[in-house]
Amino acid sequence: MSKQRKAIALISGGLDSMLAAKTIMEQGVHVEGINFFTGFCVEGHTHAIREKDKAKPKRNNSLWVAEQLGMKLHIVDVIEEYKSVLINPKHGYGAHMNPCLDCKIFMVNKAKQWIVENDFDFIITGEVIGQRPMSQRKATMPIVAKESGADDLLLRPLCAKNLPATLPEREGWVDREKLHDITGRSRKPQIAMAEQFGFDDYSQPAGGCCFLTDKSYSAKLVDLWKSQGHKEYQLDDVMLLKVGRHIRPQPNFKLIVAREEGEGRFLQGYKNEFISMISLSHRGPLVLIDGTPSAEDLYLAAQITARFGQGREAEQVDIDITMLDGSERTLQVKPIREEDMPKAWYV
């Protein structure tokens, strides 16, 4: 009796990894999913924070995919290890701060470690040649396999026929003829395949599943690194970049202004770690001050805080300031005028 072969599939929550896993499951291989949480994954975060998004049904797509496929999913926290990938990517960044190729190598390497520890036979990804300009090109496919250490244990079912046969194919664990030869950015073959499998509800995030591919988020990350003089970061730092308006009037401090109630509640959780401001005389958002503001800077920050509340047209607004030591005081300020806030202040 032949051994039951086992594969781990990298599951992002998108359609391609779902189809790749399904293709191999159809061949009788036992497949489980693995999903890596870097701290920059889009899944759910902004929905969880922002009040306005709560009307939309929210789900974690990787869990949803696993459930649709009837397979286990292992979600792995790689926040700490991922820092070196982001801070110093060997293959550089993409259009923004996305180190996609290094990221793929890192994740496949982690999957390789996982299959060794858990006695699995090979790794599946939903990669397609030509699908992504940085990490999914003909030239990068062997780089990912080699530098991750997965070598020919890495099978890409959606484009396998365009690549040399891997060990699972050569050994007959999977039938190469039943694999696919998709190339390019068109989604038509995947959509057709989804129809064939009976998948009518799946996630197709336009910018991928990572905040680092987002222009605005990347700008905030670069600003954070520039202001602190180094690239080290904590999870809270990168979480806060997803929330609120970030306004930097001076290099030594910035304001994080909640845009609505959900964000205000989220920022409230960080109140003890930052100087915070809120209007007492008018309704207004909670504002966190990050950095080392002088007394003069705090006055300016209070004027900006007043600008984002309902007292923006008032002659005077009372702003409560809570310092890091918990002491409180009130500043009476005239809200800053919109025309006095240069666009360059908005990060």
Next chain:
Amino acid sequence: MVCLKSFNEKVTTLTLKSFKLSLLNLEASAIMIIETLNARRLLCPLPVIRTQDKVKQLNVGDRLEVICTDPGVMQDIPAWCRINGHKVIEATAGNHEYILLIEVGSS
């Protein structure tokens, strides 16, 4: 006399065995642990990851109470439980907190 001693020993042994078995049964019913995991302020999937890590340390039948502030857990933790063979016994929401009671399954 010898026979009686042997009989007594047997009775004692049997009694001890029953006692030990009773103790074992008692232990079996008493070892169900109810642990609490504070996942407040964490955004998904972190509450799921922390739950997953905690469940690995528990035994089948143990219960874990997870306290969260991200409403996404009301979908994500039950989904994670379903695909991994655990059971959500209770899920409650109130005052911006979401509490799930999970019974560890045999997966």
